[in-house]
Amino acid sequence: MNRVKYSMVVIGGGPAGLAAALEARELGCQDVLIVERDWELGGILQQCIHNGFGLHLLGEELTGGEYAQHFIDQLAQTDIEVMTDTMVIHLAPGLITAVNPQQGLLEIEAGAIVLAMGCRERTRGAISIPGTRPAGVMTAGTAQRLLNMEGLMPGKRIVILGSGDIGLIMARRLTLEGAKVEAVAELMPWSSGLTRNIVQCLDDFDIPLLLSHTVVAVHGSQRLEGVTLARVDDNFKPIAGSERHIPCDTLLLSVGLIPENELSQQAGVELDSTTGGPLVDQHLQTTVPGIFACGNVVHVHDLVDNVSLEAQRAAAGAVRWLKSEIARQKTIPVQAGEGVGYVVPQRISLPQPDEITLLFRVKRPMVGATAVVTDGEKQVASKKLPFARPAEMAELVLEKGSLEGCGEQLEVSVVERSDSR
Amino acid sequence: MFDVIIIGAGVIGSAIAWRLARHDLNVAVVERDDDVASATSKANSGIIHAGYDPEPGTLKAGLNVRGNKLYPDLCRELGVDYLACGSMVIAHEGQEEKLEKLLLRGRQNGVEDMAIISRDKLLDMEPNVAAEATSALYAPSAAVVSPYQLTVALAENAALNGVEFMFNTPVEDVLVEEGRVTGVRCGENIFAAPIVINAAGVHADRLAQLAGAERYDITPRKGEYLLLDKAMEGFVRQVLFPVPRGSSKGVLVVPTVEGNILAGPTAWDTEDREDVATTPQGLEEIRREAPWLVSGISWGKVIGSFAGLRAVADNDDFIIRASARVNGWIDVGGIQSPGLASAPAIAERVEHLVGGLTELNPRQDHVTQRKSPRVSQLDRMKRQQLIEKDSAFGRIVCRCEDVSEGEVLAALAGALPVCSLDALKRRTRAGTGRCQGGFCVPRLVAIISREKGIPPHQVTKKGPGSPVVSGWLDKGWKQ
Numbered sequence: 001m002n003r004v005k006y007s008m009v010v011i012g013g014g015p016a017g018l019a020a021a022l023e024a025r026e027l028g029c030q031d032v033l034i035v036e037r038d039w040e041l042g043g044i045l046q047q048c049i050h051n052g053f054g055l056h057l058l059g060e061e062l063t064g065g066e067y068a069q070h071f072i073d074q075l076a077q078t079d080i081e082v083m084t085d086t087m088v089i090h091l092a093p094g095l096i097t098a099v100n101p102q103q104g105l106l107e108i109e110a111g112a113i114v115l116a117m118g119c120r121e122r123t124r125g126a127i128s129i130p131g132t133r134p135a136g137v138m139t140a141g142t143a144q145r146l147l148n149m150e151g152l153m154p155g156k157r158i159v160i161l162g163s164g165d166i167g168l169i170m171a172r173r174l175t176l177e178g179a180k181v182e183a184v185a186e187l188m189p190w191s192s193g194l195t196r197n198i199v200q201c202l203d204d205f206d207i208p209l210l211l212s213h214t215v216v217a218v219h220g221s222q223r224l225e226g227v228t229l230a231r232v233d234d235n236f237k238p239i240a241g242s243e244r245h246i247p248c249d250t251l252l253l254s255v256g257l258i259p260e261n262e263l264s265q266q267a268g269v270e271l272d273s274t275t276g277g278p279l280v281d282q283h284l285q286t287t288v289p290g291i292f293a294c295g296n297v298v299h300v301h302d303l304v305d306n307v308s309l310e311a312q313r314a315a316a317g318a319v320r321w322l323k324s325e326i327a328r329q330k331t332i333p334v335q336a337g338e339g340v341g342y343v344v345p346q347r348i349s350l351p352q353p354d355e356i357t358l359l360f361r362v363k364r365p366m367v368g369a370t371a372v373v374t375d376g377e378k379q380v381a382s383k384k385l386p387f388a389r390p391a392e393m394a395e396l397v398l399e400k401g402s403l404e405g406c407g408e409q410l411e412v413s414v415v416e417r418s419d420s421r
Numbered sequence: 422m423f424d425v426i427i428i429g430a431g432v433i434g435s436a437i438a439w440r441l442a443r444h445d446l447n448v449a450v451v452e453r454d455d456d457v458a459s460a461t462s463k464a465n466s467g468i469i470h471a472g473y474d475p476e477p478g479t480l481k482a483g484l485n486v487r488g489n490k491l492y493p494d495l496c497r498e499l500g501v502d503y504l505a506c507g508s509m510v511i512a513h514e515g516q517e518e519k520l521e522k523l524l525l526r527g528r529q530n531g532v533e534d535m536a537i538i539s540r541d542k543l544l545d546m547e548p549n550v551a552a553e554a555t556s557a558l559y560a561p562s563a564a565v566v567s568p569y570q571l572t573v574a575l576a577e578n579a580a581l582n583g584v585e586f587m588f589n590t591p592v593e594d595v596l597v598e599e600g601r602v603t604g605v606r607c608g609e610n611i612f613a614a615p616i617v618i619n620a621a622g623v624h625a626d627r628l629a630q631l632a633g634a635e636r637y638d639i640t641p642r643k644g645e646y647l648l649l650d651k652a653m654e655g656f657v658r659q660v661l662f663p664v665p666r667g668s669s670k671g672v673l674v675v676p677t678v679e680g681n682i683l684a685g686p687t688a689w690d691t692e693d694r695e696d697v698a699t700t701p702q703g704l705e706e707i708r709r710e711a712p713w714l715v716s717g718i719s720w721g722k723v724i725g726s727f728a729g730l731r732a733v734a735d736n737d738d739f740i741i742r743a744s745a746r747v748n749g750w751i752d753v754g755g756i757q758s759p760g761l762a763s764a765p766a767i768a769e770r771v772e773h774l775v776g777g778l779t780e781l782n783p784r785q786d787h788v789t790q791r792k793s794p795r796v797s798q799l800d801r802m803k804r805q806q807l808i809e810k811d812s813a814f815g816r817i818v819c820r821c822e823d824v825s826e827g828e829v830l831a832a833l834a835g836a837l838p839v840c841s842l843d844a845l846k847r848r849t850r851a852g853t854g855r856c857q858g859g860f861c862v863p864r865l866v867a868i869i870s871r872e873k874g875i876p877p878h879q880v881t882k883k884g885p886g887s888p889v890v891s892g893w894l895d896k897g898w899k900q
Contacts, residue, residue: 001801087820099817101815103815105808124857130704135883142863153890223882
């Protein structure tokens with residue numbers, strides 16, 4: 001078997017992997033390898049031909065492909081090595097086993113490993129939609145790949161379940177290509193997509209968004225013939241009598257993304273049951289020393305710009321780890337408190353040498369809220385959140401030195417001011 | 422003109438074809454769907470029952486125990502995964518007597534090595550068993566196979582030995598002249614044969630009626646299942662049954678050969694012979710009943726659900742007989758549980774019935790081995806050698822199940838024609854994993870399109886009328 005060795009190996013050549021590899025090289029790491037399972041770099045951005053990428057990080061509105069190309073062009077100027085068409089089939093601390101058609105099986109020794117495998121879509125099976133199993137039921141991302149990369153129309157008459165961003169984007173995309181999007185149904189009383197996508201992808205095309213609705217049956221034995229939608233109650237149970245049949249040949253699912261951590265678990269990386277991603281500290285180091293993680297494999301981001309930034313922090317952490325510069329005298333957990341779904345990083349390694357970016361999501365839409373970081377009774381930091389929505393990740397920076405003399409645990413909570421609403 | 426026509430390419434039709442293929446006979450299988458194992462044979466528990474369940478003296482009892490004994494060699498011969506896991510019938514407080522009854526019945530049926538085990542032993546063998554479990558009937562000879570992998574292997578071996586399979590060919594009429602069957606009509610085509618074997622699953626009674634053979638009635642009984650992620654591997658180690666209540670075996674928790682966990686089935690009689698839709702009630706029933714057997718089952722790990730129909734005959738036994746009314750007509754009906762376990766023994770019995778109607782001479786060039794490499798099962802050295810020989814085995818097209826393009830190409834070039842995603846899935850497992858085809862479907866559509874020389878919108882999920890995509894984009898893109 002072929003055996004090779006690198007100081008740093010990045011698994012995944014999407015936005016997280018690209019940014020991590022570039023940053024590591026920039027920070028002086030001599031030999032960096034990216035392992036990518038697809039034929040080309042760019043990951044999911046390859047199929048995102050809509051614009052809206054890069055506004056925060058690059059100051060311009062790019063398509064997904066253009067955003068990826070920005071990093072791929074930079075990569076071409078470096079000596080970073082890339083293996084495409086290469087699938088990692090096993091991961092252990094410091095050792096990656098991969099396979100590709102040219103070399104066959106490869107054992108790759110790595111000083112530091114950066115996990116950047118992204119996420120996968122939740123499927124029909126995972127949410128157990130009852131009914132038959134015809135052709136024409138697929139995830140929104142699969143439809144997006146078929147349409148934007150293979151030039152194929154998934155169907156002509158569409159219902160979309162779930163108002164995640166990919167589903168919203170696909171509603172517009174399919175409409176532009178001549179399909180009729182009958183409705184977007186969303187189980188929750190609010191959309192899980194960005195506001196701008198609801199306006200630009202649904203409202204502008206008169207596509208109805210049916211909140212508190214779900215698909216209760218799939219019909220058709222060969223190709224999909226229709227779905228039954230129903231309104232749900234406060235416990236998300238379908239309300240009897242609210243059913244209606246919608247004829248369609250395609251049901252797209254945009255019902256959530258799951259960080260892809262089967263490899264991480266092989267290496268013993270501990271996962272957060274809420275995010276589905278590794279538990280990380282502010283360096284994005286997982287519970288296994290020398291294994292770092294960034295992007296959607298850690299938690300599902302709504303903006304790729306944030307993925308790139310997180311990847312840079314992970315790369316910086318990995319480079320420092322390689323130089324034995326990361327001290328881990330003590331680790332304290334960061335808990336999600338009132339109104340908060342999750343916080344990343346989930347732990348902070350002390351002593352704290354630099355400022356720390358905390359990323360978190362609120363549990364429900366809030367107006368005029370304040371995010372507070374507390375250490376027991378003591379308030380460590382706070383930030384106003386005028387419009388907080390679960391779909392939009394919030395950020396709070398702990399200044400350098402702000403955790404001096406800090407106790408056993410931090411908590412992030414978000415509360416609405418009593419005078420609002 | 423054929424010597425024998427078999428109606429139905431489920432596990433029973435395919436096992437009979439496999440068995441008859443060792444004789445110098447011209448055999449054809451006509452199948453309604455686009456592939457083998459497209460109905461009951463793809464949607465069941467996959468259990469090779471030990472044989473303590475059927476009433477002594479029934480066909481079920483004899484054929485189950487015989488079939489169970491034939492399985493290990495059969496699977497070795499055909500390269501089919503066989504998980505010799507054993508089974509447990511779990512009892513709660515006050516139900517221990519029922520285990521004694523099953524033990525006695527099993528011994529009458531000739532099942533070997535059964536034992537009633539105590540709670541301590543049970544906990545030792547099944548750490549996740551429900552807290553209320555007091556004891557269990559352990560049957561080490563029970564096992565698990567993948568019913569569609571088995572059916573594909575049987576049918577491919579039959580095809581290698583000259584059996585002709587005709588798919589998308591539903592039988593519309595049975596031709597009988599002067600009390601002798603002469604063949605079947607499928608649409609415009611007439612296929613002539615002096616012997617016709619009816620292995621049409623839930624439709625068998627209607628075909629028997631068309632032939633004018635002895636009447637029986639089949640009631641389809643729907644069973645729904647939930648399939649859990651391989652991350653649950655080891656959650657149960659044996660097939661777990663509750664003590665029997667009523668006619669069905671109840672909701673089971675089963676380890677699959679691939680490392681998944683299967684929970685189900687429900688048992689709902691239905692009028693509709695095509696009704697394989699899952700229902701909210703059915704899936705809820707599984708979630709409610711499974712904790713009777715095990716504690717801590719993680720429903721968040723469900724990756725799929727499906728339903729199948731069991732063919733329940735009115736006499737509650739298998740119906741395997743050469744018709745006394747219509748010469749040359751053989752019924753193989755009512756093959757519900759333990760049908761899969763009995764399949765090789767049923768095939769032997771049918772072979773015997775055919776032998777009573779025509780002379781059987783051994784085929785000279787009969788091939789028994791069927792080899793298909795699965796890269797995920799090879800050791801690293803062998804895997805590397807395979808990739809060096811053919812680089813397509815180094816390109817992974819299904820990330821969840823570690824399936825290479827080479828395996829897909831081998832399936833497409835196999836002994837049976839494969840054109841649909843589901844047929845490919847049954848042969849390679851591509852698309853059966855946790856992402857349920859999200860990653861591989863675009864790749865597989867491209868590969869099938871390329872290899873078969875058809876446009877992508879002619880690639881189907883499950884045969885005619887089930888295109889995966891509707892066509893090329895209107896603007897640009899066109900090749």
